[in-house]
Amino acid sequence: MNKIFFTILFFIFCSLSVSAQQFSQYNTGTLYDSFENPSQRAFIPDSSRGVAFNFFIPNFDANFYVTGDIQRPLKSRAFASPSYYNTSSLRIGQNALNHFNANANAYAVMLKFFTSLNGNVEMGFSAQTKVEGKGVISDESIAFLDGPSNFARDNYDNIFNNHYRVQMYDQLSYIYREQVNKQLSLGFKLSYLSGVQYDKIDVEESSLQINRDPANPDNDNADVYMRGRYYRSYVPGRLDGRDFLPTFRNPGASISMGATYRTEDGILIQGNIKDLGFIHWNKRSTITDFNNTTNITDITSQHRDENIYNAVYDLVRGNGVVTSFNTKTNAKAELSVSKSYWLDDEKTYRYFPTVVAQKEMFFSGFTGAMVNSVQKNNLIATLTATYDDYKLFNLGAQIMVKSPNVEFFIGSERLLNTGRLTLAALNNTNQINRVGNYSGADIFLGFSLKFGRVIEHPMNSSYIPMGEKGFLGRLFGRIFKTNN
Numbered sequence: 001m002n003k004i005f006f007t008i009l010f011f012i013f014c015s016l017s018v019s020a021q022q023f024s025q026y027n028t029g030t031l032y033d034s035f036e037n038p039s040q041r042a043f044i045p046d047s048s049r050g051v052a053f054n055f056f057i058p059n060f061d062a063n064f065y066v067t068g069d070i071q072r073p074l075k076s077r078a079f080a081s082p083s084y085y086n087t088s089s090l091r092i093g094q095n096a097l098n099h100f101n102a103n104a105n106a107y108a109v110m111l112k113f114f115t116s117l118n119g120n121v122e123m124g125f126s127a128q129t130k131v132e133g134k135g136v137i138s139d140e141s142i143a144f145l146d147g148p149s150n151f152a153r154d155n156y157d158n159i160f161n162n163h164y165r166v167q168m169y170d171q172l173s174y175i176y177r178e179q180v181n182k183q184l185s186l187g188f189k190l191s192y193l194s195g196v197q198y199d200k201i202d203v204e205e206s207s208l209q210i211n212r213d214p215a216n217p218d219n220d221n222a223d224v225y226m227r228g229r230y231y232r233s234y235v236p237g238r239l240d241g242r243d244f245l246p247t248f249r250n251p252g253a254s255i256s257m258g259a260t261y262r263t264e265d266g267i268l269i270q271g272n273i274k275d276l277g278f279i280h281w282n283k284r285s286t287i288t289d290f291n292n293t294t295n296i297t298d299i300t301s302q303h304r305d306e307n308i309y310n311a312v313y314d315l316v317r318g319n320g321v322v323t324s325f326n327t328k329t330n331a332k333a334e335l336s337v338s339k340s341y342w343l344d345d346e347k348t349y350r351y352f353p354t355v356v357a358q359k360e361m362f363f364s365g366f367t368g369a370m371v372n373s374v375q376k377n378n379l380i381a382t383l384t385a386t387y388d389d390y391k392l393f394n395l396g397a398q399i400m401v402k403s404p405n406v407e408f409f410i411g412s413e414r415l416l417n418t419g420r421l422t423l424a425a426l427n428n429t430n431q432i433n434r435v436g437n438y439s440g441a442d443i444f445l446g447f448s449l450k451f452g453r454v455i456e457h458p459m460n461s462s463y464i465p466m467g468e469k470g471f472l473g474r475l476f477g478r479i480f481k482t483n484n
Helices: 003-013 031-036 071-079 139-145 304-317 415-425 429-433 471-480
Strands: 049-053 059-067 097-114 121-138 155-157 163-179 184-211 221-232 251-262 268-281 286-296 325-328 332-338 349-360 366-376 379-388 393-402 406-412 438-454
Touching: 031 097, 031 121, 031 163, 031 438, 059 071, 071 139, 071 415, 071 429, 071 438, 121 139, 139 304, 184 268, 221 304, 286 304, 393 415, 393 438, 415 429, 415 438
Parallel strands: none
Antiparallel strands: 049 097, 049 438, 059 097, 059 438, 097 121, 121 163, 155 184, 163 184, 184 221, 184 251, 221 286, 251 268, 268 325, 268 332, 332 349, 349 366, 366 379, 379 393, 393 406, 406 438
16 A cells, blocks of 8 residues: 555544543633633623624644554654554564544534623534544554564464544534623533444454465465454445535434633632533444454565455454444543733733643543643733643643634644654654654644624613523522522
């Protein structure tokens, strides 16, 4: 296969997921921030105009990483010239596993309205596409793509016990945010999900038998045994752009909820439950319980990796049962604390640090983040540090230009590793051969404008408000017997 294919294969192994794990946007008040964190406001009374829109310019966050020994062979196959598998970092027969994880979140449409003159209510609509993926893969799985020369013995057990999951879906949402009182704001995001594709492989048992021909290595072949389960959603034909249009073929739903509380001394405490939902994959999907052996020939030619991949794929696909099934979305729980400080007497420079803890609700992922933002007039610079349960430390940076009615931001939460991977893609030998804590990249970008009439605070308004509260404010008052 050509080099372009292996560049794509590298990113597939790294998964195509983006939790949208983007912490730099916390407490920035952007339109993106308000859709990701439902209790966050997007409008400022007496400054902002009443309608916010991204004008179909995608606002997105995409990230991925792969850990462990397979970094070098994957990068050398994807980026080296000529391309090859540099397997010198792999440990054969030692049950060495490598994690891969990534997330993608792209908003095609974000439209939000300020609907209360009292500053109580914002509501809007969005259309986005998400990809979630993660898994583990063994050193031997990559070594085998390079042929039998990496294996000193002829027999190995349980060296292909890999696990992989990827889920892609569209998300159409309605969002509502209300300032219940001076301290508390609440918000929620209700979404219809339209599944695009789902794949999950769990290999519980495996073995490799290499049949060598000393007289003619071109005749070498291998018997691969695997036992496990494979889930695959139905996609009519090859996956293309039309499959990313929302349909009712694989329906689902999710909810995000958030609350922000401001203490008397100005500390902001924010909690979120994000993307708690499910997708029902239609009755033409497939579940395969595989327990079989396949013989793979032509494992020493220049097409060996393609032959091996196709043979293993045919093995796990097998004779599956055509049926529907349900999957969970990668829901997350978040808690953050923030406080704003003026750095000078003239109140020119504002510093607002935020501490964030994020836990995946159905998986093992946990991440802590320290977000440091400094603002001067319309310019905001952010430095982010994160640490997760894989013991990976990341530094990120963001530059934002933000006025009450215009906002643009760009950044990366894996700044150093994004730079290193870029150099590797440009054929830098040192970066191709480097085996660090992980190889990966992250980039995010966003833009939106506000238009319409300027939102007037009740004290400055030409219209006399009647003081009506929003739905959540009325409900809060009834529960807690307060008119605040």
